[in-house]
Amino acid sequence: MAEAMKIRADLSGTVAKVKCLINHPMETGLRKDKAGQVIPAHYITQVNAMLNGVVVLDGQVGSGISKNPFLVFWVQGTKPGDKIQVSWFDNMGDKNSAETQIA
Amino acid sequence: MNKTRRKLILGAGAAGTITLATLAGLAPAGSAQAIGLKATDLGINDFDTVMNDIGGLQAQSSNGISILVPDIAEQGAFVPIEVYSQIPGSESIAILVENNAIPVVAKFEFKNGGVARIATRIKLAGSSPIHVVVRAGGQHYRATKSVKAVIGGCGDEDFSTTMKPKSTT
Numbered sequence: 001m002a003e004a005m006k007i008r009a010d011l012s013g014t015v016a017k018v019k020c021l022i023n024h025p026m027e028t029g030l031r032k033d034k035a036g037q038v039i040p041a042h043y044i045t046q047v048n049a050m051l052n053g054v055v056v057l058d059g060q061v062g063s064g065i066s067k068n069p070f071l072v073f074w075v076q077g078t079k080p081g082d083k084i085q086v087s088w089f090d091n092m093g094d095k096n097s098a099e100t101q102i103a
Numbered sequence: 104m105n106k107t108r109r110k111l112i113l114g115a116g117a118a119g120t121i122t123l124a125t126l127a128g129l130a131p132a133g134s135a136q137a138i139g140l141k142a143t144d145l146g147i148n149d150f151d152t153v154m155n156d157i158g159g160l161q162a163q164s165s166n167g168i169s170i171l172v173p174d175i176a177e178q179g180a181f182v183p184i185e186v187y188s189q190i191p192g193s194e195s196i197a198i199l200v201e202n203n204a205i206p207v208v209a210k211f212e213f214k215n216g217g218v219a220r221i222a223t224r225i226k227l228a229g230s231s232p233i234h235v236v237v238r239a240g241g242q243h244y245r246a247t248k249s250v251k252a253v254i255g256g257c258g259d260e261d262f263s264t265t266m267k268p269k270s271t272t
Binding site for chain 1: 211
């Protein structure tokens with residue numbers, strides 16, 4: 001099961017800066033362990049962000065993103081109290097999401 | 104602060120129950136086609152093929168794209184990158200690392216107020232040019248920046264040994 005995410009949104013003017021930290025191994029499927037066995041690929045394929053239920057960011061991601069992905073994005077036209085939700089899906093069918101209010 | 108943290112933990116619990124439902128067989132599939140990238144692109148090894156699919160081969164280079172990335176990356180596994188497109192009407196940003204085994208790192212689409220700006224951390228297998236392709240108003244624009252990696256971040260190297268401080272000097 002997916003571990004908890006961290007999310008934080010800071011407002012300056014009407015633009016919100018959203019920082020998001022996801023716990024995920026992001027295995028490429030190219031690495032080998034000490035016994036020479038290939039470690040199976042396990043990475044996030046999709047990241048979505050929603051502002052009050054409306055999609056603002058639609059990201060398609062590969063294994064080239066670092067382990068425990070850190071993502072920062074900006075959303076225009078926001079005000080305090082707006083809800084930001086970030087969710088991800090990986091190639092093994094796992095997913096998780098987190099929600100925060102813009103402060 | 105504590106309030107936020109409690110909310111986070113609650114949120115994680117709720118998300119956990121959804122996850123169980125997902126494992127029962129609701130895995131998302133085929134989402135790749137939705138945003139102009141072929142489903143296979145994320146597994147393709149050939150840089151030119153990927154660049155063509157993404158529209159980067161016909162793209163004109165632009166000064167409106169800023170790529171903030173260190174010139175020399177000490178650790179290829181965690182290279183901070185920020186991409187900001189000031190081209191009006193930017194719809195999407197794709198990040199490609201030419202010398203990686205799988206060149207496409209990510210493609211982000213912005214809509215409904217999302218700013219064409221993204222910051223994250225990426226892996227570099229070795230020193231490589233990083234290409235950014237931006238789509239704005241049906242046109243493609245590109246920018247490139249080369250990064251030198253001291254230690255690659257995609258190989259099968261054992262980090263416990265590579266991370267040790269060097270004994271010489």
